Amino acid sequence: MRIDLDVIQEWITHGSCVLDLGCGDGALLEQLGKNRGVTGYGLEIDPGQITRCVERGVNVVEQNLDAGLGNFSDGSFDTVVMTQALQTLRHPHLVVEEMLRVGRDCIITFPNFGQWRARWHLAFSGRMPVSDLLPYEWYDTPNIHFCTFRDFEVLCRERSWTILHRQVVCESMPGGIFKEYLPNLFGETAIYHLTR
Amino acid sequence: MFTENPTTPEEDQSANATGSVGLVAPKRHRFIEPLSLACGRILQDYTLVYETYGVLNAQKSNAVLICHALSGHHHAAGRHSPDDKRPGWWDHYIGPGKPIDTNTFFVVAPNNLGGCHGSTGPVSINPDTGKPWGPDFPALRVRDWVHSQARLADLLGIEQWAVVIGGSLGGMQAMRWSLEYPERLRHCVVIASAMKLSAQNIAFNETARQAITSDPDFCEGRYLERKKLPRRGLAVARMIGHITYLSDDGLGRRFGRELRTGSFQQGTEEVEFQIQSYLRHQGDTFSSSFDPNTYILMTRALDFFDLAREYGDDPVAAFANARCRFLLVAFTSDWRFAPQRSREIADALMHANIPVSYAEIESAMGHDAFLLPSERYETLFLAYMQRVAEEMRGCE
Numbered sequence: 001m002r003i004d005l006d007v008i009q010e011w012i013t014h015g016s017c018v019l020d021l022g023c024g025d026g027a028l029l030e031q032l033g034k035n036r037g038v039t040g041y042g043l044e045i046d047p048g049q050i051t052r053c054v055e056r057g058v059n060v061v062e063q064n065l066d067a068g069l070g071n072f073s074d075g076s077f078d079t080v081v082m083t084q085a086l087q088t089l090r091h092p093h094l095v096v097e098e099m100l101r102v103g104r105d106c107i108i109t110f111p112n113f114g115q116w117r118a119r120w121h122l123a124f125s126g127r128m129p130v131s132d133l134l135p136y137e138w139y140d141t142p143n144i145h146f147c148t149f150r151d152f153e154v155l156c157r158e159r160s161w162t163i164l165h166r167q168v169v170c171e172s173m174p175g176g177i178f179k180e181y182l183p184n185l186f187g188e189t190a191i192y193h194l195t196r
Numbered sequence: 197m198f199t200e201n202p203t204t205p206e207e208d209q210s211a212n213a214t215g216s217v218g219l220v221a222p223k224r225h226r227f228i229e230p231l232s233l234a235c236g237r238i239l240q241d242y243t244l245v246y247e248t249y250g251v252l253n254a255q256k257s258n259a260v261l262i263c264h265a266l267s268g269h270h271h272a273a274g275r276h277s278p279d280d281k282r283p284g285w286w287d288h289y290i291g292p293g294k295p296i297d298t299n300t301f302f303v304v305a306p307n308n309l310g311g312c313h314g315s316t317g318p319v320s321i322n323p324d325t326g327k328p329w330g331p332d333f334p335a336l337r338v339r340d341w342v343h344s345q346a347r348l349a350d351l352l353g354i355e356q357w358a359v360v361i362g363g364s365l366g367g368m369q370a371m372r373w374s375l376e377y378p379e380r381l382r383h384c385v386v387i388a389s390a391m392k393l394s395a396q397n398i399a400f401n402e403t404a405r406q407a408i409t410s411d412p413d414f415c416e417g418r419y420l421e422r423k424k425l426p427r428r429g430l431a432v433a434r435m436i437g438h439i440t441y442l443s444d445d446g447l448g449r450r451f452g453r454e455l456r457t458g459s460f461q462q463g464t465e466e467v468e469f470q471i472q473s474y475l476r477h478q479g480d481t482f483s484s485s486f487d488p489n490t491y492i493l494m495t496r497a498l499d500f501f502d503l504a505r506e507y508g509d510d511p512v513a514a515f516a517n518a519r520c521r522f523l524l525v526a527f528t529s530d531w532r533f534a535p536q537r538s539r540e541i542a543d544a545l546m547h548a549n550i551p552v553s554y555a556e557i558e559s560a561m562g563h564d565a566f567l568l569p570s571e572r573y574e575t576l577f578l579a580y581m582q583r584v585a586e587e588m589r590g591c592e
Binding site: 017041047050051053054055057058059060062063071076 | 549
């Protein structure tokens with residue numbers, strides 16, 4: 001289980017109804033179902049991932065997030081989750097607005113582009129960072145809207161989204177030790193729990 | 197609603213990939229308990245013809261019902277004799293190792309009431325008159341088929357289907373099952389279907405019916421008594437339908453503007469395009485194997501179907517009655533039952549908090565795609581059915 005998914009589980013109420021945007025192989029929904037009695041649906045566009053969800057018995061609906069969530073009515077879910085997909089969207093801020101309309105609260109995780117390794121890579125090699133977490137070249141990446149921990153905070157302020165919880169996680173050293181003090185520099189993945 | 201036994205260049209390759217159910221023979225049963233129909237009339241007794249593949253397990257938990265589409269029938273898989281040219285209409289998807297795996301599941305495929313392949317219908321003898329029912333056969337609704345299929349389940353000792361599956365008009369039956377008998381199915385697979393037809397759909401059906409009824413040999417539907425058959429009308433009806441089951445792109449790839457006879461040289465008057473002769477062949481084949489009154493009856497049932505009508509036109513309220521899990525599949529180039537129609541079903545199910553998965557399969561084959569080999573479709577369908585099988589084993 002990815003480390004951000006572990007954190008998310010703690011923030012989701014037992015027995016609640018969850019919509020997982022860009023749910024991938026359905027691992028999170030499966031765990032939430034088993035551990036917390038959560039029901040819900042995943043939205044995904046990748047055919048291979050959709051099949052993996054079906055194999056796991058996770059409800060998955062083929063839907064492109066860039067086309068919006070207009071098919072869901074206001075407040076139809078307790079929590080809307082989106083892990084590691086924000087940076088792939090055409091209009092990330094509009095999708096977060098939609099998440100907060102469709103759900104009572106929402107949880108978002110994204111790779112922190114302000115992390116020291118990305119900064120280091122860009123500063124010293126002069127090239128776009130390619131890492132385990134971001135294993136793409138600039139020309140074929142699905143990630144089109146990178147942001148940093150600090151950028152996202154600015155967006156939350158501008159849009160008046162209330163931050164219920166925030167956390168950064170880091171699987172590599174030495175970030176694990178320093179991320180509490182300098183999250184924007186050492187946090188690998190940012191996790192936000194928002195409400196209106 | 198599909199081409200019966202459609203052939204594609206890929207067909208032969210995939211037919212060998214997995215096993216066939218082999219030689220099969222239809223079964224028939226006469227039900228003597230009267231059946232009240234949605235139109236208010238009562239059928240005193242009726243016969244259903246059906247085929248089964250695989251073995252019903254001791255717990256009777258592995259039964260799968262296949263609901264057929266407009267021109268389908270009980271012969272869904274395998275062959276009736278070793279020299280049969282073609283297998284049943286859904287042979288790509290039913291058989292050992294195929295998505296509807298007959299090593300795991302007991303598959304039941306009936307010919308619907310009103311059909312013309314052995315079940316009681318317009319070609320059967322009306323016991324009150326001693327003549328064929330013809331146009332006097334009662335109008336049928338999708339729910340009538342569902343009720344008659346429930347009696348077939350009773351006969352076979354099946355209290356609850358593991359899965360009810362259908363494409364197109366068959367998908368409508370599967371959805372109706374989930375509302376009429378919510379406790380009698382655990383899964384519902386709805387492929388290339390819709391909660392109701394659009395005006396365009398109804399328009400095509402009406403045009404097809406007009407083609408049949410305006411044939412001079414139609415004789416107001418009493419052609420059998422008069423020893424006639426409105427073949428040309430039925431062939432045209434089928435040609436209209438057939439065009440709508442394919443996509444522009446698919447037809448273009450397969451036929452383009454290729455000529456069968458003649459040439460484009462100046463001075464040449466007669467040319468025949470390949471697509472013309474193909475359509476005529478489809479029409480002719482169909483009109484020698486299908487009954488015009490049945491075609492009219494089944495297209496009317498299609499037109500009339502409206503899943504949510506009696507639930508205040510609210511599909512969410514309708515599906516709130518369902519207790520099963522759903523799998524929905526649509527195909528990108530299907531314009532007769534476009535993916536949007538399946539997304540509406542998915543939305544209604546999600547709003548009703550019913551478990552559902554939905555996939556939109558990339559295909560150039562139009563509505564007929566649901567019967568044809570397709571890697572993604574097969575993989576997904578297989579994954580879903582294997583999950584159903586796992587659940588079954590978990591309960592044993």
